[in-house]
Amino acid sequence: MTDAQESWAEPESAKEGLAAHVRLAGAAGVGWSVMALAALAATGVVEVLARGRQPVDVLADRCGCDPGTLVRFLRAAAVTGAVVEVEPGVFEATELGRDTLPGAPGSAEGMLRLALTPEFLLPWSAAEQVLRTGRSGFEAVFGSRFYDYLDGRPELAGMFQEAMRTTSSAAALSTAFDFPAKATVVDVGGGQGAMLADLLARHRGLTGVLVDLPHVVEDARACLERAGVADRVSVVPGSFFDPLPAGADLYVLGRVLHNWPDADAVRILSCVRAAMPPAARLLIAEPMAYSDEGGCGAPPGHDLLMLVLLGGRTRTPEEMRALLRSAGLCEERISGHSGGESVVVARGC
Missing domain, CATH: 3.40.50.150 (Vaccinia Virus protein VP39)
Incomplete structure (x- = not known):
């Protein structure tokens, strides 16, 4: 691994690392760990953990999640640095995790919401076609460019503008x-x-x-x-x-x-x-x-996200x-x- 690649995996500070991975790379940056974090944010798990550490069984009951599945998502999301397992089966949100909450300055919550939409996920199913043609996977799946698709879909367009706002x-x-x-x-x-x-x-x-x-x-x-x-x-x-x-x-x-x-x-x-x-x-x-x-090098996954989407x-x-x-x-x-x-x-x- 080159020094440049190491800097993508290990940014200067943890907070800048989450910002770079989530805001720039979306689903492509740290892969499925970001997706796990997105699901935890959507179900309110991160919000509960931001108020203090919780055992998985208590957390699952409060957020309506399956306990065995929840611990797997939490451990996957821990790769992003947003949550941490402080002792076996007990988790808490870090400062990075609190930055995903709605209303937090520069919140990544909007990008996390987008990362779970079909419009962000399905273009990756055309990755082989993208690789062979060099053309957008979004166009291959949805039949139009992303921005043309947003026109006439106010809910998705609103989510996108909110993510850009933060x-x-x-x-x-x-x-x-x-x-x-x-x-x-x-x-x-x-x-x-x-x-x-x-x-x-x-x-x-x-x-x-x-x-x-x-x-x-x-x-x-x-x-x-x-x-x-x-x-x-x-x-x-x-x-x-x-x-x-x-x-x-x-x-x-x-x-x-x-x-x-x-x-x-x-x-x-x-x-x-x-x-x-x-x-x-x-x-x-x-x-x-x-x-x-x-200078600053964006993660390679960001380049692919720009291409595929x-x-x-x-x-x-x-x-x-x-x-x-x-x-x-x-x-x-x-x-x-x-x-x-x-x-x-x-x-x-």
Whole structure:
């Protein structure tokens, strides 16, 4: 095993490790241990353990689980570090486990809920086809792209947006980039505005423009109002494959490009480039694959998740630079963040 592979299996801190595995890799990161944790969260087991250690029989009675099966799930989930067997048959939740509870800052609960849905599980049944064709397993099973499928399925779309809301890239962006005192930021493909709201809360001099598909941003105003930044944001329904609001100081792509194959990623970048004035900067925040340059390397399972679910990929810095060049953009710097994401700062060439 290489040093890079060891860093995927044993991150610098346990909390960052759970965040990387659950939020970035979903069902693919630490495999069935994450699925076991998802089931424990869904049945309320983690919530009970967060209040204190419990014997399996008592825990099973409280949560309506079969005791013999419950202990097997708990021991599998212990691989993630979210629960621990403090003595034979007695378990408690760790700080990591408490981070999966609804309402916890940066909670992974939304991603865990998604991990148990047929839409996240069934694409893996087409893994052989994905391997042979290089195309999305989701398309093979459901007959459409993931994002097209969400349109018209409000319950699943709501679950997905909630998961995205709790995994904002704002911390990575704020660490990697010195935001000016005043600037206009266009969040391209920004969902319901969670990341943009987080950025504007951190940087009071910023104003924002949120761009995403009409059915996605229709509830964005409520999200922005809850964050107290609605008066500083304009919501623009639209696709990032179409012309974008022009003339802003900063453009942001948060966890967008890795959802798409190279040709579509270049199309997105080209639309951003066309909107950027000469002095503007593009900030890209997403997990990136390990390279000899160092920085944060996303788990290999994350790359497969992007492929099987979305037809996308996790790119190395070299691959990211190639995309930028194809769209008339030049990288200024790429920096890693301890939360598992990298940030690319780019400008027009």
